[in-house]
Amino acid sequence: MTTNPIIDHLAGDFYTQNFAKTAGEGNLILNLGPQHPSTHGVLRVVVELDGEYIMRAEPVLGYLHRMHEKMAEVKTAAQFIPNMGRVDYGHALGWNWAFVGAAEKVGGIEVPERAEYIRVITCELNRIASHLLWWGAYLLDLGAFTPIMYAFDDREKILDILQIPTGSRLTYSYFRIGGVAQDLNAECIRLIQEFIPWFRARLPMYKDLVSDNIILRKRIENIGVIEQETCRRFGATGPVARGSGINYDVRRAVPYSVYPKLDFEVPTSDLKCARGRYDVRMIEMEQSLRIIEQALEMMPEGEILIKGAPKPSWKVPKGEGYFAVEGARGKIGAYVVSDGGKNIYRTKLRAPGFCNLSLFAEVSKGTILADAVAILGSLDLIIPEIDR
Amino acid sequence: MIKEALNTMSDLWSLMVGLRVTKDYFLEPQVTVRYPWVEVNNIASFKGHLELVSAKAPGKPKCISCGMCALACPSNCLTVVKRKAPKPTPEEEQALAEAKAKGEKPKDKTPKDPEKFLYDYTLCSLCGTCMENCPVGALSFTGSPYLAGYSRDDFHFDLVQVLKNQAGLEGMDASVAPEAGKSEA
Numbered sequence A: 001m002t003t004n005p006i007i008d009h010l011a012g013d014f015y016t017q018n019f020a021k022t023a024g025e026g027n028l029i030l031n032l033g034p035q036h037p038s039t040h041g042v043l044r045v046v047v048e049l050d051g052e053y054i055m056r057a058e059p060v061l062g063y064l065h066r067m068h069e070k071m072a073e074v075k076t077a078a079q080f081i082p083n084m085g086r087v088d089y090g091h092a093l094g095w096n097w098a099f100v101g102a103a104e105k106v107g108g109i110e111v112p113e114r115a116e117y118i119r120v121i122t123c124e125l126n127r128i129a130s131h132l133l134w135w136g137a138y139l140l141d142l143g144a145f146t147p148i149m150y151a152f153d154d155r156e157k158i159l160d161i162l163q164i165p166t167g168s169r170l171t172y173s174y175f176r177i178g179g180v181a182q183d184l185n186a187e188c189i190r191l192i193q194e195f196i197p198w199f200r201a202r203l204p205m206y207k208d209l210v211s212d213n214i215i216l217r218k219r220i221e222n223i224g225v226i227e228q229e230t231c232r233r234f235g236a237t238g239p240v241a242r243g244s245g246i247n248y249d250v251r252r253a254v255p256y257s258v259y260p261k262l263d264f265e266v267p268t269s270d271l272k273c274a275r276g277r278y279d280v281r282m283i284e285m286e287q288s289l290r291i292i293e294q295a296l297e298m299m300p301e302g303e304i305l306i307k308g309a310p311k312p313s314w315k316v317p318k319g320e321g322y323f324a325v326e327g328a329r330g331k332i333g334a335y336v337v338s339d340g341g342k343n344i345y346r347t348k349l350r351a352p353g354f355c356n357l358s359l360f361a362e363v364s365k366g367t368i369l370a371d372a373v374a375i376l377g378s379l380d381l382i383i384p385e386i387d388r
Numbered sequence B: 001m002i003k004e005a006l007n008t009m010s011d012l013w014s015l016m017v018g019l020r021v022t023k024d025y026f027l028e029p030q031v032t033v034r035y036p037w038v039e040v041n042n043i044a045s046f047k048g049h050l051e052l053v054s055a056k057a058p059g060k061p062k063c064i065s066c067g068m069c070a071l072a073c074p075s076n077c078l079t080v081v082k083r084k085a086p087k088p089t090p091e092e093e094q095a096l097a098e099a100k101a102k103g104e105k106p107k108d109k110t111p112k113d114p115e116k117f118l119y120d121y122t123l124c125s126l127c128g129t130c131m132e133n134c135p136v137g138a139l140s141f142t143g144s145p146y147l148a149g150y151s152r153d154d155f156h157f158d159l160v161q162v163l164k165n166q167a168g169l170e171g172m173d174a175s176v177a178p179e180a181g182k183s184e185a
Helices: A014-020 A068-073 A077-087 A092-107 A113-141 A147-166 A186-211 A214-220 A228-234 A274-298 A352-363 A369-378 A383-387 B002-026 B068-072 B090-102 B129-133 B159-167 B178-184
Strands: A028-032 A044-050 A053-060 A319-326 A331-338 A346-350 B050-052 B078-081 B116-120 B139-141 B156-158
Touching (some): A053 A369, A068 A346, A077 A092, A077 A383, A077 B129, A113 A186, A186 B002, A214 A369, A352 A369, B050 B159, B068 B078, B156 B159
Antiparallel strands (some): A028 A044, B050 B139
16 A cells, blocks of 8 residues: 555545555555446445455445435335335346235235236246346356347347336336236236247257356356355355255245245255356246246136225334345345334345355455456346345 | 367367357347337337326316325325316305305315326336326326437426327427426416
């Protein structure tokens, strides 16, 4: 660290200077990540480099903090639902579900069975879309440009399907307290039924095109090994934990909605490296297809919203409740505390990405800078969700 | 040694397999829609900005200015301006006084449709809460996602005016700047 007063301001802001205090002699401090006020995912990781090797790394958060939890305190429960689509643009419906589920739990509201199936179908479709987005963006990070074109071709089909009931393509505000906003119409169901076999046929193509590719295998195999113990210590969930061999899926561990009735497997991988997390996500897409297929068959006719569904002026009864769903990135939780007033007293949102990113400081120690990018990508980070 | 050579061969083969996929898709027709020249055909279900549903008479909204939508909106982007009661004529005033003397409740003759329905599209998150809470179903989403403007004021609408323009009653500009709105009142 420099001590020259004239160029002192070039030594960086508080984080960098504080980080540099304990840096080794002659080591380079580098700020990694897209960090510009106008970028959509602002992640900043301060790393200490000795040549190509990372000595220490520290993620700096807060650039995309939008006070969602505070906004929950100044809006009524139903008015807060549009916010949930904006927390995580990748898997918006998972967040919709977490908050709506928590509010229903506190309010003691039963959801009609058809609505539960619709929630499962749309949520799983959204999960596939999220994994495709990750897949394309991850390979883009690793330097392969074309895969994202294939991924977005498929993702576009899912967005077309989800557009019919939700009316939007990315930031869905579809679930309501007590059901969903619109029914799946015949056209939508036809599109989903067409999509399932089509996408199933695409998966082997993905394997041929990328998964088996020797360049990718050399890039991600045995990179970023995360021990189970580390996962548990940081509270990592989702594909990150399952990629290390922890068989934890909220859909199975704390069953909610109609998931107990559906037959699907929770893929895990014992590789523990970036490859393991990659494999888990690829198999998860297949399992999601299975879930959608079964849910479409089992979906009964009936109401999609309970009679007398809560209006925006609805007051959440006094009490507290926690509801967790399995998102594309891990366990999404919403904790709602209500004092019976107009607005919810306090809402706590548990973002899986926050815990998953915390791992990075430990895992990246001693790796090459280029591998750090491969590790960061394999954690599937959506920055708006981490900052909330 | 032989194993190593075999591994190298299979590694090389994986690249070939990938190239075969690339070849297959290279020969397929383009899936990209070249937007300004070709439009996608599924925008009907896409939520565009809000509009008022017209009643039987064209240009007259179904809205009863109850203000439920403005109350329900999470981002306060709606303002409903109610009509003022029309100034009573001398005869009406007399009748009103007589009715009052008899103890009858005077009938409210104020038209129910709003004078102005101000809508700030810059704040709207298209959640549909207003639509769901409208007791008469007077709001709907337009299926036009192609709205664009040169300034922020282009997104401040008076939906009553928009509806009138659609019906061809008045050839006025649809968007009203806040200052212009005040001077009109």
